[in-house]
Amino acid sequence: MEIESATQRKAVGPFASAWSCLKALPDRSKPKPLYDGFGVSGIWAVLTVVVVFEFTVGQTLSRGLNRSFATFLACALGVGAKHLASLSGEKGEPIVLGILVFLLAAASTFTRFFPKIKARYDYGILIFILTFSMVSVSGFRVEDLLEMSYQRLSTILIGGSICIIVSIFVCPVWAGQDLNKLVASNMEKLATYLEGFGGEYFHNYSESEEGGRVGGVSKSDKSFLQGYKSVLNSKNTEESLANFARWEPAHGRFRLRHPWKQYLNIGALARQCAYKIEALNAYIGSDIQVPPEFQGKIQEVCVKMSCESGNALKALASAIKTMSDPFSANAYVESSKNAANDLKIALESASLNNIVDIQAILPSATVASILIEIVSCVEKISEAVHELSNLAHFKKKEATVTPDDHTKPPHNLLHRGSVNPVLDGESNRVIITINQTTDSPENENPKAPNPVGQRPLV
Amino acid sequence: MEIESATQRKAVGPFASAWSCLKALPDRSKPKPLYDGFGVSGIWAVLTVVVVFEFTVGQTLSRGLNRSFATFLACALGVGAKHLASLSGEKGEPIVLGILVFLLAAASTFTRFFPKIKARYDYGILIFILTFSMVSVSGFRVEDLLEMSYQRLSTILIGGSICIIVSIFVCPVWAGQDLNKLVASNMEKLATYLEGFGGEYFHNYSESEEGGRVGGVSKSDKSFLQGYKSVLNSKNTEESLANFARWEPAHGRFRLRHPWKQYLNIGALARQCAYKIEALNAYIGSDIQVPPEFQGKIQEVCVKMSCESGNALKALASAIKTMSDPFSANAYVESSKNAANDLKIALESASLNNIVDIQAILPSATVASILIEIVSCVEKISEAVHELSNLAHFKKKEATVTPDDHTKPPHNLLHRGSVNPVLDGESNRVIITINQTTDSPENENPKAPNPVGQRPLV
Numbered sequence: 019m020e021i022e023s024a025t026q027r028k029a030v031g032p033f034a035s036a037w038s039c040l041k042a043l044p045d046r047s048k049p050k051p052l053y054d055g056f057g058v059s060g061i062w063a064v065l066t067v068v069v070v071f072e073f074t075v076g077q078t079l080s081r082g083l084n085r086s087f088a089t090f091l092a093c094a095l096g097v098g099a100k101h102l103a104s105l106s107g108e109k110g111e112p113i114v115l116g117i118l119v120f121l122l123a124a125a126s127t128f129t130r131f132f133p134k135i136k137a138r139y140d141y142g143i144l145i146f147i148l149t150f151s152m153v154s155v156s157g158f159r160v161e162d163l164l165e166m167s168y169q170r171l172s173t174i175l176i177g178g179s180i181c182i183i184v185s186i187f188v189c190p191v192w193a194g195q196d197l198n199k200l201v202a203s204n205m206e207k208l209a210t211y212l213e214g215f216g217g218e219y220f221h222n223y224s225e226s227e228e229g230g231r232v233g234g235v236s237k238s239d240k241s242f243l244q245g246y247k248s249v250l251n252s253k254n255t256e257e258s259l260a261n262f263a264r265w266e267p268a269h270g271r272f273r274l275r276h277p278w279k280q281y282l283n284i285g286a287l288a289r290q291c292a293y294k295i296e297a298l299n300a301y302i303g304s305d306i307q308v309p310p311e312f313q314g315k316i317q318e319v320c321v322k323m324s325c326e327s328g329n330a331l332k333a334l335a336s337a338i339k340t341m342s343d344p345f346s347a348n349a350y351v352e353s354s355k356n357a358a359n360d361l362k363i364a365l366e367s368a369s370l371n372n373i374v375d376i377q378a379i380l381p382s383a384t385v386a387s388i389l390i391e392i393v394s395c396v397e398k399i400s401e402a403v404h405e406l407s408n409l410a411h412f413k414k415k416e417a418t419v420t421p422d423d424h425t426k427p428p429h430n431l432l433h434r435g436s437v438n439p440v441l442d443g444e445s446n447r448v449i450i451t452i453n454q455t456t457d458s459p460e461n462e463n464p465k466a467p468n469p470v471g472q473r474p475l476v
Numbered sequence: 477m478e479i480e481s482a483t484q485r486k487a488v489g490p491f492a493s494a495w496s497c498l499k500a501l502p503d504r505s506k507p508k509p510l511y512d513g514f515g516v517s518g519i520w521a522v523l524t525v526v527v528v529f530e531f532t533v534g535q536t537l538s539r540g541l542n543r544s545f546a547t548f549l550a551c552a553l554g555v556g557a558k559h560l561a562s563l564s565g566e567k568g569e570p571i572v573l574g575i576l577v578f579l580l581a582a583a584s585t586f587t588r589f590f591p592k593i594k595a596r597y598d599y600g601i602l603i604f605i606l607t608f609s610m611v612s613v614s615g616f617r618v619e620d621l622l623e624m625s626y627q628r629l630s631t632i633l634i635g636g637s638i639c640i641i642v643s644i645f646v647c648p649v650w651a652g653q654d655l656n657k658l659v660a661s662n663m664e665k666l667a668t669y670l671e672g673f674g675g676e677y678f679h680n681y682s683e684s685e686e687g688g689r690v691g692g693v694s695k696s697d698k699s700f701l702q703g704y705k706s707v708l709n710s711k712n713t714e715e716s717l718a719n720f721a722r723w724e725p726a727h728g729r730f731r732l733r734h735p736w737k738q739y740l741n742i743g744a745l746a747r748q749c750a751y752k753i754e755a756l757n758a759y760i761g762s763d764i765q766v767p768p769e770f771q772g773k774i775q776e777v778c779v780k781m782s783c784e785s786g787n788a789l790k791a792l793a794s795a796i797k798t799m800s801d802p803f804s805a806n807a808y809v810e811s812s813k814n815a816a817n818d819l820k821i822a823l824e825s826a827s828l829n830n831i832v833d834i835q836a837i838l839p840s841a842t843v844a845s846i847l848i849e850i851v852s853c854v855e856k857i858s859e860a861v862h863e864l865s866n867l868a869h870f871k872k873k874e875a876t877v878t879p880d881d882h883t884k885p886p887h888n889l890l891h892r893g894s895v896n897p898v899l900d901g902e903s904n905r906v907i908i909t910i911n912q913t914t915d916s917p918e919n920e921n922p923k924a925p926n927p928v929g930q931r932p933l934v
Binding site: 144148254296300363365377386 | 527609708747751752834835839842845
């Protein structure tokens with residue numbers, strides 16, 4: 019595949035002459051109706067396409083452009099090296115050429131050690147070394163080399179552009195779109211886990227209270243809790259997709275300088291969250307009997323934290339998927355933060371009553387503690403998605419009342435304030451403070467003016 | 477690089493004729509002293525080496541063998557397809573050939589979708605498609621094709637064997653050895669973290685008790701705690717190394733069928749442990765004031781759990797590195813398990829005293845709980861390393877007293893038993909039970925016979 023140019027019919031270079039010699043050989047090949055139309059160079063075009071054509075547009079572009087530029091540079095430098103070497107006489111020429119090939123090959127091999135260069139230009143550097151060695155050591159005269167280089171370059175440009183045009187216009191698979199989908203679906207997997215976790219953990223607990231779980235049933239239920247595991251090792255896929263996405267032109271709702279790096283940040287935060295979920299997952303099968311008073315105190319609020327975090331992640335994922343403003347997630351994030359605060363309060367108040375055994379409450383306490391961590395992690399993800407929304411100019415929705423608002427108004431309203439049990443000995447008084455916070459995304463009271471205007475603070 | 481064979485001097489095939497035509501062209505190239513010795517094919521050998529030669533022996537072997545076998549198969553099938561097509565007359569030939577090329581190219585492209593095949597034979601399949609298309613569509617007669625195929629194959633075998641011989645005998649870099657080192661060094665990174673964690677976490681706590689931590693100092697101290705992060709994303713490196721290691725012949729202490737898969741299992745468990753450490757790491761900077769009574773109760777035993785787990789991992793890592801029997805880790809694993817039991821007991825006893833606030837003890841309780849998980853994870857790693865040791869026949873050490881035994885005998889002796897605080901109201905009695913367990917690897921009493929013989933239970 020390195021001598022595609024050699025097969026061009028109108029070629030004047032040495033390879034072309036060789037091919038015309040070949041064609042002129044008497045009786046070596048019978049006339050073939052298939053090839054007379056296309057010419058022998060058809061096969062080389064096919065081979066170039068096999069090497070350059072890849073799954074995503076970005077990868078095809080990356081390989082095609084790498085190959086073209088590397089060939090251009092290698093041909094130019096090769097001819098230059100040849101000319102330079104020919105100045106030093108017949109005896110000196112091989113020595114000068116040898117030194118030049120060694121220096122350039124060593125330098126370009128060395129650049130492959132840099133991870134950033136390797137990620138983007140590895141194929142180009144390989145082609146550069148190959149072509150440069152071939153051009154400069156081939157032993158032809160400079161004039162022939164110029165012709166040969168011209169032929170090489172033009173064939174590669176033809177092959178490369180066919181690949182690029184087909185990959186862009188015939189059923190394109192955009193690496194950028196894939197990255198967008200991958201990040202969103204990873205967040206959805208975490209959300210599915212978090213939404214299921216509360217029910218699963220406390221359901222098991224209730225079952226074990228009712229006389230022992232049925233192992234088989236609870237295990238078959240758990241299958242939907244395994245989805246998050248693929249998020250743990252998603253780093254390499256995300257990085258390579260982001261790498262290819264950078265090569266892609268503007269397409270659909272993705273502009274040329276789309277903030278692909280921000281997707282990597284969001285992906286890293288999602289992995290952080292997945293690590294915490296992995297730690298959480300260890301407690302799902304635990305059989306330790308938790309005192310019912312303690313369990314009762316934290317159960318509701320833990321389930322709520324888990325569910326609201328899951329809802330927030332779902333809303334953020336759908337915002338990324340539809341590339342719309344992620345403000346609908348704010349309510350869930352706020353709600354989960356409030357639940358975390360409620361949990362802290364519940365734990366403070368729990369201590370006074372008749373808990374006898376820290377060892378027994380340890381698993382539930384740990385679950386609660388990890389859930390608090392997850393809530394703060396989801397908050398960070400939310401911030402990162404908002405930043406992405408700003409950087410990529412996601413389309414803003416009108417801050418009208420969304421369908422969600424109708425279904426959950428009292429629920430969100432409740433969490434504008436905090437519930438403070440007052441712990442003064444025997445009396446179980448509770449102080450409920452309602453803060454009319456302005457940064458809450460839905461303001462249900464139609465008479466109270468929203469000071470921030472139509473769009474909530476993001 | 478696809479037509480190396482064409483340049484062989486004694487070649488009879490069409491490419492060779494082309495080259496001899498080229499060489500015969502009057503005055504197109506001056507005589508060059510450099511090339512007269514090696515012949516023009518020298519450059520093609522260089523190019524083959526550039527494509528096949530890779531960093532590790534396994535990768536070079538994989539590429540070289542893939543290339544050779546794929547070329548052989550493609551040439552054989554290509555000639556066969558050509559012969560089959562020629563039977564169907566001049567008009568039918570291109571149609572039959574087209575169908576055959578389409579079928580074989582589609583089938584081999586489809587096999588690339590299987591992850592296992594892609595990992596091992598991707599390059600071979602690419603070369604197969606290229607060579608098969610070239611041979612069958614080239615338009616030459618069957619007799620010429622046989623010659624051409626023979627030339628192609630022999631050149632590739634020469635280039636491939638040069639690469640393989642050089643990579644094996646000149647400063648070889650074995651993928652298997654690298655995998656062995658990588659798994660061991662990953663475990664060492666986790667060990668470094670665990671050994672440092674106890675000091676770091678409770679040191680911070682003591683500092684904050686003494687009137688606030690100095691942010692700058694504690695941050696600069698934390699750098700050695702970041703090493704474990706590289707373990708989190710080690711999966712792909714490990715898998716590709718294991719994949720290349722399978723191609724390698726027996727070398728050093730690695731036999732031909734070394735259990736590479738078990739390294740992947742150990743690596744997966746080490747990552748599990750790293751995820752838990754990641755969860756643990758979130759608590760290192762926390763500023764919540766833990767009640768000193770509670771802290772005092774768990775501090776010592778937590779530091780011990782963490783240190784002993786770290787020691788166990790270090791011992792296991794050094795066993796993998798030196799490929800020796802990992803029995804020296806058993807003492808540490810036992811000791812860390814005992815510490816975990818002690819912690820459970822300490823927590824059971826802690827509840828009776830004057831703890832007022834579960835919220836305040838939550839971070840420390842979570843750290844303790846995660847440390848218990850880490851201890852059980854380290855135990856699993858230890859089991860996996862023992863299995864590796866059995867599968868790979870690591871060299872057995874004589875169960876004499878190792879240097880470690882001299883430095884830490886009382887420490888290990890102490891954990892043959894358990895310390896049971898008796899919780900009957902006011903009296904703080906403690907029952908110390910010493911179980912003369914036989915599965916403890918070091919038996920310090922020279923008079924008591926070890927019933928298991930020289931080697932401890934593994």
